[in-house]
Each structure stands twice: as structure tokens, then as C-alpha cells.
Amino acid sequence: VEYREMDESLANLSEDEYYSEEERNAKAEREKKVPPPPPQAPPEEEVDSEPEEPSGVEGAAFQSRLPHDRMTSQEAACFPDIISGPQPTQKVFLYIRNRTLQLWLDNPKVQLTFEATLQQLEAPYNSDSVLVHRIHCYLERHGLINFGVYKRLKPLPTKKTGKVIIIGSGVSGLAAARQLQSFGMDVTVLEARVS
Structure with a gap:
């Protein structure tokens, strides 16, 4: 490291005295071209970067990678009577499907039987036991409920x-x-x- 003493007159130069006329003009041009920073938005309370996961029956469909508000093409193929029926029938199907998924996800370590599903469905959705049975069998066959390691209730x-x-x-x-x-x-x- 080399130490040099600086001439007193050079040490106290202002920017105007230090830079040449050309350097000052170039610097002024660069400053003109740089856009001013955008005004900062008022600080908000903590903003979550991730959207919240839905809960309830919508969350059960989401966790099962199914749309909560419409039938999949596979479901439409397996339930042609429902897809071609009136809109209220499709809404009943979707509620029973999503509620059955929710019942399974609430306790995935124990087999979800048809009887338990029917018993836990709210009225009036539990009135059509044939439809509930069809939906339960579909979900079980396609591996959406009763999969993995769980306690079997039926042999x-x-x-x-x-x-x-x-x-x-x-x-x-x-x-x-x-x-x-x-x-x-x-x-x-x-x-x-x-x-």
C-alpha cells in the first residue's frame, strides 16, 4: 500500500472544478435519460404472496385435483344421465361428490364406507341412496377415496x-x-x- 500526501488545493475541489465541461454535459445527459423511480405505493398490511387454499367441500375437490363447480369429462362419461339432466341435478351430484371427498380427507386412515357416507350426508342430499352409492363407487374405483394405507372396516x-x-x-x-x-x-x- 502506498501512501501519498495530496496537494491541499486538489483535495478541496468541488465537482464542478474536478470534471471537465464535456464530462459534466455527458453526466447531465445520462441523468436526463434515466426515468425517475415510480412513486411507491402506500404500504399495505402484509400481502400474502400465495392465494389461500379453499376450504370445506370446495377445498376437498381442490385437494383431489377436481373442479368443485363442474363435472370432469371422465365423470360426464360415467354419469351420462347426470350431465344430460337439468342443472340442479348436476349441482346435487357435485355436492355429494365434494362432500364425500371431504369425508375421506377428514379421516384418510379409516375406510370410508358407503353406509358411513350416506349417514354423514346432510338432508336432502342423503335421500337418493342410489346416486350416493354410484358416486361412492366411482370415487373408490378411480382412487379418489379409500386408497393408500388405511384401516379396513369391511373385509x-x-x-x-x-x-x-x-x-x-x-x-x-x-x-x-x-x-x-x-x-x-x-x-x-x-x-x-x-x-
């Missing part, structure tokens, strides 16, 4: 409806085997043997 079906072989006993293979067994299928899981 597995004794009459096997088909045979399935699953190759691979990893997490996915075992989860698939468990789900297919709950549908009443005879499941065999195969895994390679290391020699």
Missing part, C-alpha cells in the same frame, strides 16, 4: 373377480397390489431374485 371380498400379476415389489408395486386386492382381485407380486 376384503372373498370371491375373487380376476387374477393380476404385478412385476416388482417396490413401493408402487405393493401399493397397486393393495388397491387391486381391495377391488376383489387375486394378486400375485413377482420380484427378481439376485443370484
Whole structure:
């Protein structure tokens, strides 16, 4: 590090004296081109950057990745009588579907049976037990309720409806085997043997 004493007259120069006329003009031009900063908005209370997740029956549909206010194309294919029916019928379907999803998500460690669903549905939605049963079976078959590891309240079906072989006993293979067994299928899981 080198230390030099500065001439007293140079140490006290103002900006006008230090810069040449050209440098001062160039600096003034640059300052003109820079737009003034936008006025700051008045400070608000903490703004959440993430939108709030819906709750209730809307939240249950959201967590199940379904629209809460309309039927999916798959549901329309499985329930043609509902989709072609009047709007109030579709609203009843949507409420029963979303409420059933909510019942499952409230306690996903215990099997949600049709009887429990019917018992917990509010009137007048519990009056059409056939529709409730169809919706419950649809949600169960498509893996929206009663999936994963949960306590079974009803025993597995004794009459096997088909045979399935699953190759691979990893997490996915075992989860698939468990789900297919709950549908009443005879499941065999195969895994390679290391020699």
C-alpha cells in the first residue's frame, strides 16, 4: 500500500472544478435519460404472496385435483344421465361428490364406507341412496377415496373377480397390489431374485 500526501488545493475541489465541461454535459445527459423511480405505493398490511387454499367441500375437490363447480369429462362419461339432466341435478351430484371427498380427507386412515357416507350426508342430499352409492363407487374405483394405507372396516371380498400379476415389489408395486386386492382381485407380486 502506498501512501501519498495530496496537494491541499486538489483535495478541496468541488465537482464542478474536478470534471471537465464535456464530462459534466455527458453526466447531465445520462441523468436526463434515466426515468425517475415510480412513486411507491402506500404500504399495505402484509400481502400474502400465495392465494389461500379453499376450504370445506370446495377445498376437498381442490385437494383431489377436481373442479368443485363442474363435472370432469371422465365423470360426464360415467354419469351420462347426470350431465344430460337439468342443472340442479348436476349441482346435487357435485355436492355429494365434494362432500364425500371431504369425508375421506377428514379421516384418510379409516375406510370410508358407503353406509358411513350416506349417514354423514346432510338432508336432502342423503335421500337418493342410489346416486350416493354410484358416486361412492366411482370415487373408490378411480382412487379418489379409500386408497393408500388405511384401516379396513369391511373385509376384503372373498370371491375373487380376476387374477393380476404385478412385476416388482417396490413401493408402487405393493401399493397397486393393495388397491387391486381391495377391488376383489387375486394378486400375485413377482420380484427378481439376485443370484
